[in-house]
Amino acid sequence: MTVSRDAAGRWFVSLLCQDTIARLDSVDRAVGVDVGITSLVTLSTGEKVANPQHERRDRERLARAQRDLARKVKGSANRDKARRRVARIHARIADRRRDFLHKLSARLVRENQTVVIEDLNVRAMVSNRSLARAISDAAWRELRTMLEYKSDWYGRELIVIDRWYPSSRTCSICQAVREKLPLNVREWVCGCGARHDRDVNAARNIVAAGLAVSACGAGVRPQRESSRTGRSATKQESHGVICGASALRREAKPRTMSP
Numbered sequence: 001m002t003v004s005r006d007a008a009g010r011w012f013v014s015l016l017c018q019d020t021i022a023r024l025d026s027v028d029r030a031v032g033v034d035v036g037i038t039s040l041v042t043l044s045t046g047e048k049v050a051n052p053q054h055e056r057r058d059r060e061r062l063a064r065a066q067r068d069l070a071r072k073v074k075g076s077a078n079r080d081k082a083r084r085r086v087a088r089i090h091a092r093i094a095d096r097r098r099d100f101l102h103k104l105s106a107r108l109v110r111e112n113q114t115v116v117i118e119d120l121n122v123r124a125m126v127s128n129r130s131l132a133r134a135i136s137d138a139a140w141r142e143l144r145t146m147l148e149y150k151s152d153w154y155g156r157e158l159i160v161i162d163r164w165y166p167s168s169r170t171c172s173i174c175q176a177v178r179e180k181l182p183l184n185v186r187e188w189v190c191g192c193g194a195r196h197d198r199d200v201n202a203a204r205n206i207v208a209a210g211l212a213v214s215a216c217g218a219g220v221r222p223q224r225e226s227s228r229t230g231r232s233a234t235k236q237e238s239h240g241v242i243c244g245a246s247a248l249r250r251e252a253k254p255r256t257m258s259p
Contacts, residue, residue, distance in 0.1 A: 001013060001014065001015055001016070002014040002016075006087070006091065007083075007087040007091070008084060008087040008090070008091040009084050009087070009088075010091065023153075023154055023155035024109075024110060024154040024155060024156070026155075027111070027112065027113050028113065029112045029113055029114075030112055030113060030114035030115075030207055030211060031108065031111075031112045031115055031116070031203075032044035032116045032117075032202075032203040032204060032205070032206035032207025032208070032210065033108065033115060033116065033117045033203060034118070034167065034199050034200075034202040034203040034206055035118075035138065035140045035143070036051070036138075036199055037051060037131070037134045037135065037138060038050075038051060039051060040104075041143075042199035042200055042202070042203050043203055044200075044203040044204045044206065044207040046197075046200050048199065049104065051137075051138060052096070052097070053134075053137060054093045054096045054097045054100070054137065055093050055097075055133070055137040056134075056137060058092065058093050061089060062089045065082070065089055068085070069082040069083055069085075097137070097139055097142075098142070101139060101143050101146055102146060104143070105143060105147050106150060108147065109151055109154055109156050110154070113157065114157045114158075114159060114211070114214065115156065115157070115158050115159070116158075116159045116160075116161060116206050116207045116209070116210030116211070117144060117147065117158070117159075117160055117206070118161055118162075118163055118165070118167065118206060119160045119161065119162060119163045120140060121163060122135065122140055122141045144160075157214065159211075159213055161210050161213065165205075165206075165209055167201075167202040167203075167205040167209070168198055168199075168201065168202040169181045170201075170205050171190040171192060171194055171196065171201070172196070172201050172204040172205050173190065173192055173194040174192040174194070176190055176192065178190075181198070186198050186199075
């Protein structure tokens with residue numbers, strides 16, 4: 001048993017025990033997940049889950065508490081009280097975000113045998129000053145971590161495809177690839193006549209690429225391990241997680257279309 005206290009003054013008791021988590025029955029369903037800011041996730045089924053924006057909802061309250069803290073004398077009892085108020089607001093934001101992500105990840109794992117996501121470099125993305133706060137509030141990395149260990153718990157498969165796969169620019173109908181697709185373009189029409197919602201189209205391409213990787217293992221390239229150690233590209237399956245690039249990119253070069 002471990003007893004701890006966080007910065008907000010809350011006490012926690014952690015108990016270590018041995019237990020066996022029952023695996024879920026297999027289902028014949030797979031889903032692609034495209035993460036975003038306006039919609040936290042967009043599924044290959046066409047469903048969009050809105051971003052709760054927990055930090056943004058408490059931003060004004062947090063700013064007032066931080067200004068109050070800055071006015072207190074260092075080392076005083078009033079400053080310590082103000083510090084705890086700020087910590088409680090941060091804890092409230094983190095708790096609500098974690099609760100939402102737990103429910104979302106549990107639902108995705110429970111309803112699908114295979115979940116496919118992209119290997120996003122979140123650390124580099126938050127260097128964008130315009131989007132850093134929104135990306136941090138979305139907590140994409142935390143969602144991926146939950147999907148990883150819950151897939152392992154319940155006997156599901158999580159496939160992580162190459163971050164460079166052009167999921168948004170590829171037509172999910174004819175596989176034509178646009179040369180450019182700016183972020184402000186949310187809908188586009190392919191040369192084959194198909195009209196796409198940017199996020200839904202990306203999610204459908206993600207699940208297709210992930211299933212190709214799972215089926216044949218072609219073109220699989222572990223991102224983190226190969227980049228750090230220089231080892232040859234091999235398929236790695238660890239705790240129900242497959243990391244790799246899309247097999248579609250090596251099997252055939254897709255035709256391109258002008259924007």
